[in-house]
Amino acid sequence: MFDSLSDRLSEAFKNFKGQGRLDEKNIQDGMREVRLALLEADVNFKVVKEFVEKVKERALGQEVQKNLSVGQQVIKIVNEELTLLLGGEQEGLVLKGKPAKIMMVGLQGAGKTTSAAKIALYLRRKKYKPYLVPADVYRPAAIEQLTVLAKQLDMPVYPSTTEMNPVDICRDAIVKAEEAGCDVMLLDTAGRLHIDELLMEELAGIKAACSPDEILFVADAMTGQDAVNVAATFDEKLDVTGVVLTKMDGDARGGAALSIKSVTGKCVKFVGMGEKLSDLELFYPDRAASRILGMGDVLSLIEKAQSVMEEGEAEKLTEKFRKAKFDLEDFRTQMRRMKKIGSMGSILKLIPGLGGLSKQLGDIDMPDKELNRIEAIISSMTMEERKTPKLINPSRRKRIAKGSGVELADVNSMLKNFDQMSKMMKKMMGGKGGMGKMPQMPNMPGMPGSGGGGMPGLPGMEGMEGMEGIGQPSKEKSKKTLLARKKKKLQKQNRKKQKK
Known part of the structure; x- marks a missing residue:
């Protein structure tokens, strides 16, 4: 809801540049944009006037804190005043009657x-x-x-x-x-x-x-x-x-x-x-x-995650990973939990520094579509197949593809990626030293924070390639890689000939 206001305020804060003291000139210029942003957000004009005056009064002549730019100092003041404007502290229900x-x-x-x-x-x-x-x-x-x-x-x-x-x-x-x-x-x-x-x-x-x-x-x-x-x-x-x-x-x-x-x-x-x-x-x-x-809202994101995770479930999952018993049924359950938290775009808005990234998704939220497709594939399997993926032979794969409305290649890719993830988890949980070093995550969506720290299918996010057809390297990049390998192979062959 606050997207438009956030964009305008971000632009307004760009007017505060340099280090040192906040003077009347740079405050006046920056707060003019803040005033316009609030009025465009349909905030009461009297409220806007009082808010701007309070911020100017606090900012004027204030020394910039160490390690903070002028813009960051103003944002700190605006954040505190916005919190007061919105009510200060959270107020819950007061229920004393019986009933x-x-x-x-x-x-x-x-x-x-x-x-x-x-x-x-x-x-x-x-x-x-x-x-x-x-x-x-x-x-x-x-x-x-x-x-x-x-x-x-x-x-x-x-x-x-x-x-x-x-x-x-x-x-x-x-x-x-x-x-x-x-x-x-x-x-x-x-x-x-x-x-x-x-x-x-x-x-x-x-x-x-x-x-x-x-x-x-x-x-x-x-x-x-x-x-x-x-x-x-x-x-x-x-x-x-x-x-x-x-x-x-x-x-x-x-x-x-x-x-x-x-x-x-x-x-x-x-x-x-x-x-x-x-x-x-x-x-x-x-x-x-x-x-x-x-600035995001990590606390709300944590609360949403806790609300969809049953008590003791995290420990049970950890034990399954440890014993390499994490199956496709468990994976589908966790995808559904993630969907209850919200869309990928809404989750990104709660993560500091990633709010603007959700705009790059546009109207097509690709990661959510991929999660839906994978869930459809798993849902087309029998419970026995979900519990024991090794049972899924070629004829069963054809049946699953037909039942979920996807290509056979999609089913093969999903099973291959899940197998890679299972092996990686087994490796992570094995050994005396606990989890040890986190290896590169295979192309499985719904597992943020693994691999190179990226998210599947999001533009500008590196580190995780996602499922086939999403976030994959471009054809031009693949050709360059192939040519480089051929060149290296020819150089090696030439060196051998020279030695002879």
Whole structure:
């Protein structure tokens, strides 16, 4: 979402050159570009003005730290101020009631119903027992939507009907939640296309009847400044405790996220990063600031990896490598884990220094396509074949190729590469000295950090060639290598003749 802003800020920081002292001239020139970048990102103009003044005040006359350029010093100051602008510290949910109650409010179409289900899933992972309450009796199919989501999550849901009063639904749901042994309720309230008095009266009635621990305003990040203005109105009427920004994975310019804390005084607590119910993240201001400035977000990447890796799985895999029992079924499982973390492009954005590389992929994310192709090949095998690849004879290879929709050469290449990797892993794990020196990784995708440190199929990334047809040396380079070998062979033959 912050891609455009990141690009503009990167250009702005190029204006700070040289070593020594930050003076009014170079600060003025650089901050003019920063101001334009923030305004283009649809950040509130008052917020932009205050932000720029704070940065200038801190930077003016400040000595540049040792080993830092002027640009790096300014980036350090901007990073700290951006973190404060986004909220300072991460704020989680405060749930004290028995059962605790979370009231979802916002305009129609912002994503309240889906966000309620996403937060319910998040809370269940935190060992809570959620109870979903559909209290929107006006929007067609709103009750049915939350009921279906509750069924997908295998969670209890209040049996609301369109004839019922929303305040009565929420009041009665407290009793039903206690009877069901649930310790947290999520109240999905009604919205409108615009704010009106009837809506606010109804929401105020629900608040008075239920005394919610959290009132979360749900806003569509794509609406920019409109979301901030609406949030201010809801806060004035209901005193919201936090904000949920949806569609943060889209091409929104980021103005809502950057303005909402300064305008409303309320922090963003969650961000929706996709359509899946698992696509919900806690909002960390410091991590968001790092992403905006192109500094990556390693902590989020680690957390994503941990969330898809079951406890003790890493140890089991290590033991399989040690005993050379890592098979194609294990390999397919790990590829699926990697895909759950995100696309190759989204992962690159979280790695410091590699965010800009994702743009080189364009619309075709080749490594992800290769992973899908390899998974299709492995999925076309029987469980016996996955566990014992040596069983796969030529006739079986033809069947696998046909079943996965690829060429026979693709199956042969994949099996050959997997065999090379297995031998290499066995060699690595053998011997008394532990793992020892890491040998060159064969052409297997999904194993970053091995080989020469590259990634399969990415332009400008050396060290790992990837699967056949991706990241392979050019034909011109191959011809040059072949000619060099022939030349060397002829020279050797000539030397032998001369000796005779």
